[in-house]
Amino acid sequence: MTDIDVDAYLARIGATRPEKTDYEALCYLQERHLMTVPFETLSFVEREIPSMTEEFVFDKIVRRRRGGGCGELNSAFALLLKSLGFRVVPLGGRVLHNGHSAFRGVHNGHLVLRVELDQSYLVDVGFRWASRRPLKIAERGMQKDEHGEYQLVHTPQGDIEMVHDGVLRWRAETHPRDLEDFEPLMWYFATSPDASSAGQLWASIVTDTGRVSLFNRVLTRHRDGGKESRELTDDAEFIAEFEKWFGITLTEVPDLPRASQGV
Incomplete structure (x- = not known):
């Protein structure tokens, strides 16, 4: 593992x-990451091919103060955790719900982390419905936090499915993966016209009262159990709101399709 500037990441x-x-430290670090580093697919919109190498994710997230997709965010968080002495194992996943309807995402299209402490925990800082705190893998019942009710379902095939507020969100394998296993998916999401990310901009960040999400030009604020959406039709307003919520300065708005609903 490459030595990184842990203090700069913190x-x-x-x-x-x-x-x-x-466990308390892991909870603290996961929450801080979710509330400061946004999930965002700007690289895919701009047809830039991300990487999950240590140097790339550290430079993008820490030095350039960007966010990223699930692979970048969770691989970067794994780098931080390992540098602090945590035992971390990457797991390959498959997203099964896009927020509006069920679908079957590509294998290794999602990355989650298994962290070994007094017991095994699932950690995810790269998914907009992720729990604020680690989920106990051995727990079969409901696990609640500020983001809702979570349940981990162990399938007969040996996988783990994450159900959030009654919705099946993703399925993860339990055997370890190398980060190199996910690199072809980075290329696919950035270049294929058939990818769900093609030309679409998603962004999401956790707030004290909920979260703020963007789908193309539709900005949605989730707070205190409700949500409100509005379309950012003015470019100057879009640039200002994108920087306000996601901490990223744009010089121009990407060419984005119209969206009829928020996320």
Whole structure:
């Protein structure tokens, strides 16, 4: 593993260095990451091919203060956790719901992390319905936090399915994956006209009262159990709102399709 500037990464997420590598520290770091580093697919819109190498994700998220897709965010978070002494295993997943309807996403189209402490936990900082705290893999019942009710369902095939507020969101394999296994998907999402990401801009960040999401030009604020959406038709307003919520400065608005609903 490449040595990274851990203090710079902690400063990026507004966190102090934990004294122990325990469950409380993991909860703290996961929450800080979710509230400071946005999920965003700007690279895919601009047809830039991301990478999951340590140097790439550290430069993009820490030095350039960007966000990224699930692969970039979770691989970067794994890098931070490992540098702090946590035991982390990448797992390949498949998204099964896009927020509006069920579908079958591509294999290794999602990346989650297994962290080994007193027991095994699932950690995800790259999914807009992710739990705010780690999920206990051995727990069969409901696990609740500020983001809703979660349940991990263990399938007969040995996979784990994550159900959020009654909706099946993704399925993950339980055997370890190398980060190189996900690199072809980075190329696919960035270049294929058949990919769900083709020409579409998603962004999402956790807030104290919920989250703020963007789908193309539709900005949606989720707070206190409700949500409100509006379309950002003016380019100057779009640029201002994108920087306000996601911390990314744009010089121009990408060519985006019209969206009829928020996320």
